[in-house]
Amino acid sequence: MRIAQVSTLYERVPPVAYGGTERVVSWLTEELVARGHDVTLFASGDSTTGAKLVPVCQRALREMEGAADPAAFHLAMLERVVRSSEAFDVVHFHTDYASFPFARRLACPHVTTLHWRLDITGLETMYREFHDMPVVSISNAQRSPLPWLAWQRTIYHGLPPDLYRFNARPHDxxxxxxxxxxxxxxxxxxxxxxxxxxxxxxxxxxxxxxxxxxxxxxxxxxxxxxxxxxxxxxxxxxxxxxxxxxxxxxxxxxxxxxxxxxxxxxxxxxxxxxxxxxxxxxxxxxxxxxxxxxxxxxxxxxxxxxxxxxxxxxxxxxxxxFTAARMASEYLDVYNTLARSAQARRQ
The missing domain is CATH 3.40.50.2000 (Glycogen Phosphorylase B;)
Known part of the structure; x- marks a missing residue:
């Protein structure tokens, strides 16, 4: 498949140290590349990937002192995704609800993984307006405040199996x-x-x-x-x-x-x-x-x-x-389901 992964820009992909969303994006992207898929990664320019990198800013926003509001960079990236969407079979957003207004204009199917909490006052008003957006939860607990969203699946994060070593004898x-x-x-x-x-x-x-x-x-x-x-x-x-x-x-x-x-x-x-x-x-x-x-x-x-x-x-x-392989397989199931549904609507 021709897959676009759209990361947040706060950290590079993968981050040097702390960073959650961007690390998951990296593990998923590299697993998809290893399986032979044509993957394009929208991320900061200092990211490291086996996919085609579309750099939106020179380096992670966390390191850019005095730069514009982070929303400015993300808006520019999301518009770029829209302009190039005919080149993809599916676009996978990791930018939470920021992608929703742009997703309506895409020329291909899309899905958004929601990486943050959903129980904050005021979010329901926004999500009601975008209730049709296909979304993935990262736990069943996460989706409980808004069970009526267009949930495609719960997919737990996954890590490369050789990233960390098993230790049978810990210290005190x-x-x-x-x-x-x-x-x-x-x-x-x-x-x-x-x-x-x-x-x-x-x-x-x-x-x-x-x-x-x-x-x-x-x-x-x-x-x-x-x-x-x-x-x-x-x-x-x-x-x-x-x-x-x-x-x-x-x-x-x-x-x-x-x-x-x-x-x-x-x-x-x-x-x-x-x-x-x-x-x-x-x-x-x-x-x-x-x-x-x-x-x-x-x-x-x-x-x-x-x-x-x-x-x-x-x-x-x-x-x-919790392996990257299991995570990628489950996302591919979602991608294929969305692609088949889009094809059926066109016929």
């Missing part, structure tokens, strides 16, 4: 990976480790929007004797870091649509202790690949039960449910 620390933001729960992770009498190592990004939270609330916690704050790390470091942990802590305080780090942990054989919000109960099997808990107290108790879990089963769950 708990891990936290993500962003230093209240919704991600880094403070709760520090408290869980403290109360469990265990070291915690934290590898996390600090966005400028979270700088005040970091300085006011988190920096004092990072100075505690049982805490090692590593800062932001990339894929090349995650295998040793996550794989070396007894467990990944995921004490979120929001309805996480997927939680890519959960799949990364399973790829390393590392079980997860997570607050059961959003997609967590879909990804982590309680008592098998980790513990799904309701509170910090429960998380502390779960640390004591980690020896009961089999890290081999964690890796097996990853290989069965």
């Amino acid at each position: 620390y708990l891990a936290f990976v993500g962003r230093i933001a209240p919704s991600k729960g880094p403070g709760a992770a520090v408290e869980i480790a403290r109360r469990a009498g265990t070291r915690i190592e934290i590898a996390a990004k600090i966005d400028e929007g979270d700088r005040a939270y970091y300085e006011r609330d988190f920096a004092p916690l990072a100075a505690e004797s049982h805490v090692l704050f590593r800062g932001e790390i990339g894929d090349s470091e995650k295998s040793a870091f996550i794989g070396g942990a007894r467990a990944l802590l995921f004490p979120i305080d929001w309805p996480e649509p997927f939680g890519l780090v959960l799949a990364e942990a399973l790829a390393c054989g590392t079980p997860v202790i997570a607050i059961g919000r959003g997609s967590v109960p879909e990804i982590i099997e309680d008592g098998v690949t980790g513990f799904v808990v309701d509170s910090i107290d429960d998380a502390v108790d779960a640390v004591k039960k980690l020896p009961d879990l089999d890290r081999v089963r964690c890796r097996a769950a990853f290989e069965k449910r």
Whole structure:
């Protein structure tokens, strides 16, 4: 198939360090290329891909200080997709609802993966206007606020199977990976480790929007004797870091649509202790690949039960449910269904 992948521009594809959507776009794109499909990637100019790259800006917007509003770059990219849409059998947007007004003018079928939460006040008004847009959810929990959208399928994110190594013998620390933001729960992770009498190592990004939270609330916690704050790390470091942990802590305080780090942990054989919000109960099997808990107290108790879990089963769950190959196959099913429907309408 001739497939267009349309990424966001905040990070390059794939990102150097932190980045969720752009990493998934990269894994999907490269898997499709490996299968022989003709793939075009719309992304920042510093992206690395085996597909045909259409650079929309010189480099990732995160690195462009003093540049225009990010919407300006995304609008230009989406218009370019429309102009070239006759060259594709399907266009796959990863830009959430920004693509919707442009998608109506495409010369080919399209689908949009929604990567963000849908329970925010005001979103329903917009989605009502675009209720016919074909969309894919990244968890069943994500779609629950708007069950009447034109959902094509729930497709969990997938990673290359050799990206992270399985580690059967972890070190004696708990891990936290993500962003230093209240919704991600880094403070709760520090408290869980403290109360469990265990070291915690934290590898996390600090966005400028979270700088005040970091300085006011988190920096004092990072100075505690049982805490090692590593800062932001990339894929090349995650295998040793996550794989070396007894467990990944995921004490979120929001309805996480997927939680890519959960799949990364399973790829390393590392079980997860997570607050059961959003997609967590879909990804982590309680008592098998980790513990799904309701509170910090429960998380502390779960640390004591980690020896009961089999890290081999964690890796097996990853290989069965969260590989890039499985993700690509499911998206190809959606692409083909949309293409057949479009052809039927033309006849």
